[in-house]
Amino acid sequence: MxxxxxxxxxxxxxxxxxxxxxxxxxxxxxxxxxxxxxxxxxxxxxxxxxxxxxxxxxxxxxxxxxxxxxxxxxxxxxxxxxxxxxxxxxxxxxxxxxxxxxxxxxxxxxxxxxxxxxxxxxxxxxxxxxxxxxxxxxxxxxxxxxxxxxxxxxxxxxxxxxxxxxxxxxxxxxxxxxxxxxxxxxxxxxxxxxxxxxxxxGSDQGELTERVRVLTQTRRDAVDTSAAELRRIERDLHDGAQARLVAMGMDLGTIEMLLDKDPEKARQLVAQARRSSADALAELRDLVRGIHPPVLAERGLGDAVRALALRLPVATEVNVELPGRAEAPVESAAYFAVSEVLTNAVKHAGADRIWIDLHHANDMLRVTVTDNGKGGAVIGAGSGLVGIERRLGTFDGVLAVSSPAGGPTMVTMEIPCALS
Structure with a gap:
């Protein structure tokens, strides 16, 4: 020392x-x-x-x-x-x-x-x-x-x-x-x-009353969040992949009519249909990744967060100490919470370096995201941190934010869970 x-x-x-x-x-x-x-x-x-x-x-x-x-x-x-x-x-x-x-x-x-x-x-x-x-x-x-x-x-x-x-x-x-x-x-x-x-x-009854109030609020928030997520998926499918697939069907119909009359035009439409199919497939993959990333299901929270960090435009260090895997809903909640925090750090904090730490101890999954941005983050109305707090609250999780003016910002998330 x-x-x-x-x-x-x-x-x-x-x-x-x-x-x-x-x-x-x-x-x-x-x-x-x-x-x-x-x-x-x-x-x-x-x-x-x-x-x-x-x-x-x-x-x-x-x-x-x-x-x-x-x-x-x-x-x-x-x-x-x-x-x-x-x-x-x-x-x-x-x-x-x-x-x-x-x-x-x-x-x-x-x-x-x-x-x-x-x-x-x-x-x-x-x-x-x-x-x-x-x-x-x-x-x-x-x-x-x-x-x-x-x-x-x-x-x-x-x-x-x-x-x-x-x-x-x-x-x-x-x-x-x-x-x-x-x-x-x-x-x-x-x-x-x-x-x-x-x-x-204090009294056990008081703790029970507070517990019931928190669970009622988090359940309501979870239902609202699920409904909003379903509406988003429906909108993305309708405006994205579905529209491209309809256009591909129309192109294929036109190609069928032009095969004998104008082969050159038919080839152009085939190439256009191929591009549309690739774009539709990419949109579907992005949509699936937004619902539940394949890497999260296949390799767990640690690798999913590492993959998330690789896509960031700033230098990011990830430290993972997880001897096992949590239940899928817990992993999903933690993953999307980390994703939202990282998005905030890149868009609003002006950070050029981020540190992510994931570990599990005493039946508690603890995730810490630290950035060297300008600070000033608070949990309040209009803040994305409120949504993260509600997401974690569904699993009895808690969110703590330390963000003095001038930085750094440290966001700590804890979710009680056992690892397999």
């Missing part, structure tokens, strides 16, 4: 420690009063239900609790990579306060929210605050060692009583030790905070 790599790793660790400390401190300072307020208002409002006041206030309070919990779900996903799908039962539109109150109180997700609030105020607060403490507390030790001990009387830094310069240096040494350990535990502590949030707020 080079010195540059080592220093880069140290900078990354330090940056991660600082980021965990700042985020943890923000969570501790904002989330603690928010959780206390939500819990107190919820208990008071529920306690007032028997006298009627709580019937009016409880839906508003519990809606606020849900908003607070949803905000924490967003932070858990963005800062910790922990997805916590909400699993609230839908309430009837225009329901009266009585129906809304007891509908929300009858929802298990509401009670998970209320159980999470005291957990978040205690264990959650500690796991969020500790990364900041581990970063900033050593600064106090350094300040004591630098001379702050002179204005302190009978001060203890940790377990070190500070009475003179020697003990102050001991406090500084303790600060170094704490800072050293902070490098390794700050980020995991913040991750533990989000996992604790997920353990209390």
């Amino acid at each position: 080079t010195n540059d790599t080592k220093s880069g790793g140290r900078r990354t660790t330090a940056r991660g420690m600082g980021l965990a400390a700042v985020r943890g401190l923000a969570l501790a300072l904002i989330a603690l009063p928010g959780a206390v307020l939500c819990l107190v208002l919820s208990l008071v409002s529920i306690a007032l239900i028997p006298i009627g006041v709580g019937i009016v206030t409880t839906p508003w309070v519990l809606t606020g609790v849900r908003t607070f919990a949803d905000w924490r779900r967003v932070l858990a996903a963005e800062w910790g990579g922990v997805r916590i799908p909400p699993a609230y039962r839908p309430l009837p539109q225009g329901a009266n306060p009585w129906t809304r109150t007891f509908g929300m109180l009858g929802d298990p997700a509401t009670w998970r929210d209320l159980l999470w609030l005291p957990v978040d105020m205690t264990a959650g607060f500690i796991t969020a605050l500790l990364p900041a403490v581990l970063l900033f507390y050593p600064l106090e030790g350094f300040a004591i060692a630098a001379g702050l001990w002179r204005v302190l009387d009978g001060y203890w830094y940790g377990f070190v009583p500070v009475t003179d310069q020697a003990s102050a240096l001991g406090a500084g040494a303790l600060g170094v030790v704490i800072l050293f350990f902070a490098h390794f535990v700050s980020a995991p502590l913040l991750q533990a905070h989000f996992r604790l949030t997920g353990a209390v707020l």
Whole structure:
């Protein structure tokens, strides 16, 4: 390992420690009063239900609790990579306060929210605050060692009583030790905070609900994509090969009439029919290749992607580590996803070099396409990446894009599958 790599790793660790400390401190300072307020208002409002006041206030309070919990779900996903799908039962539109109150109180997700609030105020607060403490507390030790001990009387830094310069240096040494350990535990502590949030707020029902929603959406997208593909095939056949075959039939009829009258003209029409047959055959081959490339069926995904790369106008490196073959639908989805990504890289990214990596590990097919283009690719409306994401979603696959302005662009696709 080079010195540059080592220093880069140290900078990354330090940056991660600082980021965990700042985020943890923000969570501790904002989330603690928010959780206390939500819990107190919820208990008071529920306690007032028997006298009627709580019937009016409880839906508003519990809606606020849900908003607070949803905000924490967003932070858990963005800062910790922990997805916590909400699993609230839908309430009837225009329901009266009585129906809304007891509908929300009858929802298990509401009670998970209320159980999470005291957990978040205690264990959650500690796991969020500790990364900041581990970063900033050593600064106090350094300040004591630098001379702050002179204005302190009978001060203890940790377990070190500070009475003179020697003990102050001991406090500084303790600060170094704490800072050293902070490098390794700050980020995991913040991750533990989000996992604790997920353990209390999450539920199997929530994951099942999210799973059903994703499958419903991907099934709808798959049906729409299949219908569009059939229309494209029909249009290509009608406007391409079918039109040429009709023209060939007409030419053959004319040739039949001209064989005796004008042999020279008949020979010209025969040559024209031969060219039309070759063009029709080429169009049919292109159409078949667009439906399912023969090389993909015969030699598998690795060779199909290599053949795809050979047709690109830019230099492309392909690395394949596939000890077997996936099922045909999975291979087809991965192939056309790679084809679309490569098309985007050539047309829009302005890349002059592309790297493709395919490998399989832990029952996951992983494909990475990297180009040195201008970057700026995003998954959004009007982007071809949306279609790729939907295609992969049919097989529980995921798409990730890293494309800062100026490049490079890295598109990663993962599809769970087993190889034969």
